[in-house]
Amino acid sequence: MALLSGKTKEALLGPLNKNNPVIVQVLGICSALAVTSKLEPAIVMAIAVTVVTALGNVVISLLRKTIPNRIRIIVQLVVVAALVTIVSEVLKAYAYDVNKQLSVYVGLIVTNCILMGRLEAFALGNGPWASFLDGIGNGIGYGWILVAVGFVREIFGSGTLFGHKIIPQSFYDMGYENNGFMMLAPMALILVAIIIWIHRTKNKELQEEA
Amino acid sequence: MKALRKYLDKIKPNFEEGGKLHWLYSTYDAFETFLFVPNTTSKSGVHIHDARDSKRTMIIVIIALIPALLLGMYNVGLQHYMSIGVEAGWLTKFFYGLLALLPQIIVSYVVGLGIEFAVAQVKKEEVAEGFLVSGMLIPMILPIDTPLWMIAVATAFAVVFAKEVFGGTGYNIFNVALIARAFLFFSYPSKMSGAEVWVRTRASFGMGGGNVVDGFSGATPLGQIATTDAASFGEFTFHGITGQSLSIADMFWGFIPGSVGEVSTIAILIGAVILIATGVGSWRTMLSVFIGGGVGALLVNAFAQNALMGMPVYYHFLLGGFAFGAVFMATDPVTSARTLKGQWIYGFLIGIMAITIRVFNPGYPEGMMLAILLMNAFAPLIDFYVVDANIKRRMKRASAVKTEQ
Numbered sequence A: 001m002a003l004l005s006g007k008t009k010e011a012l013l014g015p016l017n018k019n020n021p022v023i024v025q026v027l028g029i030c031s032a033l034a035v036t037s038k039l040e041p042a043i044v045m046a047i048a049v050t051v052v053t054a055l056g057n058v059v060i061s062l063l064r065k066t067i068p069n070r071i072r073i074i075v076q077l078v079v080v081a082a083l084v085t086i087v088s089e090v091l092k093a094y095a096y097d098v099n100k101q102l103s104v105y106v107g108l109i110v111t112n113c114i115l116m117g118r119l120e121a122f123a124l125g126n127g128p129w130a131s132f133l134d135g136i137g138n139g140i141g142y143g144w145i146l147v148a149v150g151f152v153r154e155i156f157g158s159g160t161l162f163g164h165k166i167i168p169q170s171f172y173d174m175g176y177e178n179n180g181f182m183m184l185a186p187m188a189l190i191l192v193a194i195i196i197w198i199h200r201t202k203n204k205e206l207q208e209e210a
Numbered sequence B: 001m002k003a004l005r006k007y008l009d010k011i012k013p014n015f016e017e018g019g020k021l022h023w024l025y026s027t028y029d030a031f032e033t034f035l036f037v038p039n040t041t042s043k044s045g046v047h048i049h050d051a052r053d054s055k056r057t058m059i060i061v062i063i064a065l066i067p068a069l070l071l072g073m074y075n076v077g078l079q080h081y082m083s084i085g086v087e088a089g090w091l092t093k094f095f096y097g098l099l100a101l102l103p104q105i106i107v108s109y110v111v112g113l114g115i116e117f118a119v120a121q122v123k124k125e126e127v128a129e130g131f132l133v134s135g136m137l138i139p140m141i142l143p144i145d146t147p148l149w150m151i152a153v154a155t156a157f158a159v160v161f162a163k164e165v166f167g168g169t170g171y172n173i174f175n176v177a178l179i180a181r182a183f184l185f186f187s188y189p190s191k192m193s194g195a196e197v198w199v200r201t202r203a204s205f206g207m208g209g210g211n212v213v214d215g216f217s218g219a220t221p222l223g224q225i226a227t228t229d230a231a232s233f234g235e236f237t238f239h240g241i242t243g244q245s246l247s248i249a250d251m252f253w254g255f256i257p258g259s260v261g262e263v264s265t266i267a268i269l270i271g272a273v274i275l276i277a278t279g280v281g282s283w284r285t286m287l288s289v290f291i292g293g294g295v296g297a298l299l300v301n302a303f304a305q306n307a308l309m310g311m312p313v314y315y316h317f318l319l320g321g322f323a324f325g326a327v328f329m330a331t332d333p334v335t336s337a338r339t340l341k342g343q344w345i346y347g348f349l350i351g352i353m354a355i356t357i358r359v360f361n362p363g364y365p366e367g368m369m370l371a372i373l374l375m376n377a378f379a380p381l382i383d384f385y386v387v388d389a390n391i392k393r394r395m396k397r398a399s400a401v402k403t404e405q
Helices: A007-016 A029-034 A039-063 A069-094 A096-102 A104-111 A113-121 A128-158 A169-173 A185-202 B002-015 B022-035 B054-083 B090-123 B131-140 B148-166 B176-187 B221-226 B248-253 B265-278 B283-302 B313-318 B322-329 B340-360 B368-404
Strands: none
Touching (some): A007 A128, A029 A104, A029 A128, A029 A185, A039 A069, A039 A096, A039 A104, A039 A113, A069 A096, A069 A104, A069 A113, A096 A104, A104 A113, A128 A185, B022 B090, B054 B090, B054 B131, B054 B322, B090 B131, B090 B148, B131 B148, B131 B176, B131 B322, B148 B176, B176 B368, B248 B313, B265 B283, B265 B322, B283 B313, B283 B322, B283 B340, B313 B322, B340 B368
């Protein structure tokens, strides 16, 4: 099957690991800090970004030969804004509570650097199928960081997962307390830093010269 | 002593290249140089040696901390027996404080040094001395009732993320002990501030049990004034934990609720004298923190709108962690400014910031920790501009001389 070979495979799988948008390219940090205090919004955000990136990539890739070079950013913005509006409306209709938790950050997907980066760097120069895979890959690459950070933050910050109590009451009786620092943005940054630390340790070729 | 030297020499081959315990060399080296002055000499170039290596410097700081530590321990006992309404001799009070604090010191050292040794072992480096002081400071700047596991978590966090990731002792941007405190402050605010945490009312190892007397309130003087309503502004009557009024002498000696190290101003002053006399701490930094605090306090006094803004300068110096921070935290040679002019600017801004945070942010009755951490971040910048200004001035002079010729 030629659908997943060579370049397309790299487009899909690269962003999960060695070309990760968050921990290697260091893009999309702001939303990674803002929506990860609980696991549920983190997952919804990851799905939303994946959908928008994938569809946006496809649309731009289809239009790539007709978009005049000088106004391409405007065209990309229009496409992304339209997609984000659709996603936002869907969330409002079917997941109202999560949408409220995500507040402005759904709308701010428009300005997410990962999206514009993929449209500029990939979709404008590749076919729709490869662009679709690239969008999915980058969305998931962004998503798994969000989920990992959200997982740790919710467990240690609130003692819950998806709102269900995970840390048993006996721990609290013994003097354990939820870590309030986990609910603040700096701790999310430190968690991302830890993921980068582990990732660079495993992939020595990514380490910068000291 | 000789026997010890002989024993160390005997086991040394095990740790050297090819020995079966070579992987533990850093640990061996740490203990050997801790016990004996190392006999290695520099092999190239001309070097001037003096007796002030960092181990000796750290020991001096520890010695300077001891008065504050002892008076702090006594105060822990004093406040405890006052809170349960039991008469006790001063030795009993001191012993109670010792029992309350000792586990915290042990936890802080075991966790911190454990990480330091492990990291040194992995990186095949010598174990650095930096944690000797940090490990003592951490329990001294926390409320006495802080649970041990929180101290362990905070110490581990501070040593790894404030120190080791930057390259270990001497490379850290922020004061390690203050990072530990800041971590706890933001993680577990209910255990780090408020009226419940500054007096230990429980028994320590079965010693000094009892019920809290009626009318007990563990609020620190700074906490009291932060919650005073505007109507009583202008009158400064701080009260102790059983409602008795506190005199200036109580604050000076340190018989007030607060963390162990910070309460006794006299003990901190003794520490300051030791640090300045031995040249370990910078008197410029200490003095300029107080000048900055004084200027800041007088400024807000002039526009006083509430009790906190109207609080006289001497209360600012006597209460809370101001003096302790100025003497032991701001002068940290790694995180403070190094240039002499820079130390004046650095200290002055710490003083101003500490007063600003205290007065204008009712959420944080104490501003010293955040002020020092903030200025830690700016210390390299201050140094850069001081050095830069010096270079520019001399360049100007040099070019002026040139044109004259």
